[in-house]
Each structure stands twice: as structure tokens, then as C-alpha cells.
Amino acid sequence: MALRPLIAIFGTTGVGKSNLAIELALHISKTCKGARIINADAMQVYAGLDLITNKVPDTERHGVEHLLMGFKQPGEQYVVGQWVKDAIRAIDETHLREEIPIVVGGTSYWMQHLMFPDRLAGTQPETALVLSESITSALTSLPPHLLELFNSLPQQPPDAAVDPAAASALHLLLLHLDPAIAARWHWRDTRKVFRSLCIVKDTGRRPSEILSEQAETVLKPRYRTLCFWLYAEPSVLHRRLDSRVDAMIERGLLDEVRALHSLSQQPASTDTDYTLGIYQSIGYKEFHGYLTAPSQTETAFNEAVENMKLSTRQYAKRQISWIRNKLLPAINATNAEDTTVPTYLLDATDIGEKWISRVRDPALQLSRDFLNSADLRDPLTLSETARTMLEVSDKPVDPTAVLKAQRKVVCSVCTVDPTQPFMVDEGRLAAHLESRPHKRLVNKKTPEQYKEENRLRRLRQTGTPKVTAESEVETETSSGSLFSS
Ligand SMILES: [Zn+2]
CATH class of the missing domain: 3.40.50.300 (P-loop containing nucleotide triphosphate hydrolases)
Incomplete structure (x- = not known):
């Protein structure tokens, strides 16, 4: 038709x-x-x-x-x-x-x-969750503590500053389940790591596979x-x-804000939230503060106008x-x-x-x-x-391009604690290798770190080596050294 x-x-x-x-x-x-x-x-x-x-x-x-x-x-x-x-x-x-x-x-x-x-997540009809092959095999080889973590994900992402161990554990879990997407997020970025894990839980699939598929779908x-x-x-x-x-x-913006505000003072029904919907509109927020302040000065009014x-x-x-x-x-x-x-x-x-x-x-x-x-x-x-x-704006809509652009690599020279690796954007690796903090540590390096340093330099010269997802996880978890995808 x-x-x-x-x-x-x-x-x-x-x-x-x-x-x-x-x-x-x-x-x-x-x-x-x-x-x-x-x-x-x-x-x-x-x-x-x-x-x-x-x-x-x-x-x-x-x-x-x-x-x-x-x-x-x-x-x-x-x-x-x-x-x-x-x-x-x-x-x-x-x-x-x-x-x-x-x-x-x-x-x-x-x-x-x-x-x-x-394109909207959640618009697909609900079907029983089927785990993809890659997720199934990743789950079977998960160390017990990570499997337990996967089965009982926290409700909220942890704060990396408060609980770095929990943050890096989540990142390590994601690294096992979907190395490509894990390489995109810094382990401190718990909100994104957590969100990716939730996608795995909800869809039974790798977020990176979902992204690639979307890129191919016309x-x-x-x-x-x-x-x-x-x-x-x-x-x-x-x-x-x-x-x-x-x-x-001039036409009565303040009256509108007052009327809407008084509505929010009435006893709320259960599905009403006075921080959502129209209460988020530009103009309401700015003038609501002014109107509910103990004293309404001209300065406060002008400030509200400027903010709006x-x-x-x-x-x-x-x-x-x-x-x-x-x-x-x-x-x-x-x-x-x-x-x-x-x-x-x-x-x-x-x-x-x-x-x-x-x-x-x-x-x-x-x-x-x-x-x-x-x-x-x-x-x-x-x-x-x-x-x-x-x-x-004539560029292709390819979600995987973003994935590649934001890839992170671990600098093992600068990593003190392997469970909390020092990560750099791949695009900034060259600058990082020349940076003073990195060079200072290079001078104190061990023979293993010499090797690592050379590897990073080779990477810088030749671009990303082609390695399989599995070997990356292996590399990262066994030695805490460089990984990429
Ligand atoms: Zn470094």
C-alpha cells in the first residue's frame, strides 16, 4: 500500500x-x-x-x-x-x-x-527474554562473584568517588559481557556502565550488537x-x-505562574507530580522561585527575567x-x-x-x-x-561510529591499582604518552612496564590492533594492561 x-x-x-x-x-x-x-x-x-x-x-x-x-x-x-x-x-x-x-x-x-x-526502545512487543549466544557464553565463563553481581544488580549505579571498588566491579562485569561497549565507558562513569548492564539484563543481548544492528537497519x-x-x-x-x-x-506571565503554582498546592492525586510535565516549562521554573521567595525584590525579578x-x-x-x-x-x-x-x-x-x-x-x-x-x-x-x-548535516547516521570515537584504552604505566585502571580516550593517547605525569612514571618503570610502553607506542603508530573480544577480556583481567576493541 x-x-x-x-x-x-x-x-x-x-x-x-x-x-x-x-x-x-x-x-x-x-x-x-x-x-x-x-x-x-x-x-x-x-x-x-x-x-x-x-x-x-x-x-x-x-x-x-x-x-x-x-x-x-x-x-x-x-x-x-x-x-x-x-x-x-x-x-x-x-x-x-x-x-x-x-x-x-x-x-x-x-x-x-x-x-x-x-527506533524507540520498548516499542517492540514483549516476548520472553532469550539470551543471545554471546551473552550466554559470556555468562557461563563469568567468575562466580561477577555472576552474582549480574544476578543481583544494584537498583542504582554506585558513586565511583564513594565506592570505587563497586564501580570497577561493575565495569569489569560489563567488560566480560560486552567488551566493545565497556571500552566506550570509563569505569568511573558508573551511570553509563550501569545503563549498559541494564540493557544486557533487559534484552539479553550486547548493547554493541544492538547498536550495530540499528546502524544497518534502513x-x-x-x-x-x-x-x-x-x-x-x-x-x-x-x-x-x-x-x-x-x-x-507584559501580557500576564506572572498570573499564569501564580495560577499554576496554586494548582500544585491542592491535594495531589497519585499520578500527579508537580516537578514534571508543564512544571518543567521555561518561565515557570524561573518565576516560581521569584514568587515563592520571602521577599520579592526588583533585583530578584530582573534576575528571573534574565534567567528565563x-x-x-x-x-x-x-x-x-x-x-x-x-x-x-x-x-x-x-x-x-x-x-x-x-x-x-x-x-x-x-x-x-x-x-x-x-x-x-x-x-x-x-x-x-x-x-x-x-x-x-x-x-x-x-x-x-x-x-x-x-x-x-550530511553525515551517515551510524551509532557505531560514536562507539568507536569514544573508545578508551588503559595506560598500565599510570595504573596504580589494576582493579581501578587509568583510562584515556584513544584519540588522546598520543598526547597522554607525551604528558608530564605519564613520563614521570615511565622513568620509574619495571621491565614489564617497558614492554607495555612499547606496545602503547606501537598502537599509536599503527592504530588499533585487531584483537578478538575474548582475548581483550583475557588481557584486561589477567594483567590489567591495555585493551581495546
Ligand atoms: Zn600513562
Whole structure:
């Protein structure tokens, strides 16, 4: 069956996504049966804080239906998996009515999981846990104390500073179960080591194998999708965001915060958490502190304003980096195959008179062509900004590349206690070998350490030697010397 159409609009806060969506919906309604807007903003799903979360007021919606907006209670938890399910339902309904769904929002993470299925852990149907061959064989050769540790993993990762022995034991366990992933984490990074062990427990498989598999799986889009990335030059955007904060304050931001705060003072139902959901929105956090302080000085107020502006700008930066580093690579990976996801950057730096020529008109034209299944123009020809921003992100989405990039090696010269090895990023090994602390220890080295030193130098010259996973574990556990994968 041919994939059904979907239009997606993403971009940072304050670039005019909602306006574009409404203009598109109205335009489509003239030619097709209609269009509905589906909200993909993690804060706008909640009721309340309409101003702070930038919900389009009813009066500005021009009768266009907005779904999944303001329908969750402020303290309710609502996460990506639930949203994807709700969005799929809303899109199905829209298609049944022969209308066009337009998904709009700043939570690109949600959109990505909607556009490309099967990437979310936990979305697979639950089946009985089957241990993979590699895990089975690793478990059978585990020393008893590590097997016991695996069978009774702690609830929380230990703090390496407080309990280094527990931290290194966890790392050693991971090294036996999945050497490749263990080489990625420093033993002190207990949170990541622990998380990898939990994946082994939950899936019965090596995290590194799961990663490689994901790298090989070609992402198939769920819908025939047309994407618009609404983009504004950061310097211009930041000024715009700053003045938006000032405007919000004038229009009653403090009243919204007060109202929401008083809600949180009422007796809570069991599924309500006043630190989650909308209580995490930018603006609430900053002004809640100000409002609940014993005295509300002008200085404290100004500080809250500055903090909100800063948080907003930082949020916009994070949004851009998600789009460039996660979403676009996922889209590009799809584009390598037969099903493509055409993605256009629309330059919304100037939302005044250039909005029509740079944003609205190209979007309307492209949507028309897309819905008529006509040939679409090359996204890079749209503007100079489009060429720059879309081209730099053209790198393969390969999770194993990250794995390789962060690989750690043990410097046995600098290791005092073999159970708590001294680890260096492989990429920094050359610098480490030349460093003063390392050289000082080299001068005191034993014959074994001389050998090790030469080995490290060879590694530096020739790159990583190809060794099997098993022999690495052997090397590491028997002598506490260099390992890599
Ligand atoms: Zn060293």
C-alpha cells in the first residue's frame, strides 16, 4: 500500500512554525478537503500556561483544528511513546476524513519517532527474554562473584568517588559481557556502565550488537512525508526571543505562574507530580522561585527575567543541535533508499516582509507539488542558508561510529591499582604518552612496564590492533594492561 501523506514542520521556538502551519492548512483546505494540525510540542500538550508555552490563541487559529494540544493535566506524565501512539491515531483519523495531517512542533525528538518507526526502545512487543549466544557464553565463563553481581544488580549505579571498588566491579562485569561497549565507558562513569548492564539484563543481548544492528537497519518512514525546517539566524532569533519574554511579562506571565503554582498546592492525586510535565516549562521554573521567595525584590525579578531569557536561548540551541545531529541524519539515511523524505529549510530570519517570499510562498508551492505527487525542486536551491545548513548535516547516521570515537584504552604505566585502571580516550593517547605525569612514571618503570610502553607506542603508530573480544577480556583481567576493541 502506498504511504499516506504527512507534512511536518519543525524548528526552534519563536520562528513562526504555528503561523506557517495555519497558513498551509488554510491553503490546503482551498484545494483538498482540508487539513488538521497535530501538536508536537511537549509543553503545549498541557492545559494551562497558554502564554508561556506559546499556544496559538483560538482567535488566531482561523478555524483550523488543532489536535493533541492542551489536553493533558499540568502534573500528568506524558512521554514520547504515548505521544507517538496518540499522534498516529490522530493522523489515521485525518486520513480517513481524506484530510491532510500537518505535524508541528519544537519537540523534534517526538517527531523523529513518529516519522521513523522502530527506533524507540520498548516499542517492540514483549516476548520472553532469550539470551543471545554471546551473552550466554559470556555468562557461563563469568567468575562466580561477577555472576552474582549480574544476578543481583544494584537498583542504582554506585558513586565511583564513594565506592570505587563497586564501580570497577561493575565495569569489569560489563567488560566480560560486552567488551566493545565497556571500552566506550570509563569505569568511573558508573551511570553509563550501569545503563549498559541494564540493557544486557533487559534484552539479553550486547548493547554493541544492538547498536550495530540499528546502524544497518534502513529507516523506513511511516508516512510519505514532506518536511519543513523553519530556520532563523541565531543572532536575530535570540533578539526575537528576548523581546518575546518581555512581551509575555507584559501580557500576564506572572498570573499564569501564580495560577499554576496554586494548582500544585491542592491535594495531589497519585499520578500527579508537580516537578514534571508543564512544571518543567521555561518561565515557570524561573518565576516560581521569584514568587515563592520571602521577599520579592526588583533585583530578584530582573534576575528571573534574565534567567528565563537565557534558558530560552539555550533551549533554541539544543533544538537546532537535535535537528542537525539527529533528525537530519535520520532523514538523510532514508534518502539514500527509494523512499525519500524531502526536507526544505525555509529562511524565517526576517519574519516581516520577507516572510511571504521566503517562507509562505515556497511552502505553499512545495506542499501543492508534494500533494499532487509532482517533481519537487532540489532543497539546496532554495537559499544560500538552505545550502549551508542542509549540507553540513550530511553525515551517515551510524551509532557505531560514536562507539568507536569514544573508545578508551588503559595506560598500565599510570595504573596504580589494576582493579581501578587509568583510562584515556584513544584519540588522546598520543598526547597522554607525551604528558608530564605519564613520563614521570615511565622513568620509574619495571621491565614489564617497558614492554607495555612499547606496545602503547606501537598502537599509536599503527592504530588499533585487531584483537578478538575474548582475548581483550583475557588481557584486561589477567594483567590489567591495555585493551581495546
Ligand atoms: Zn600513562
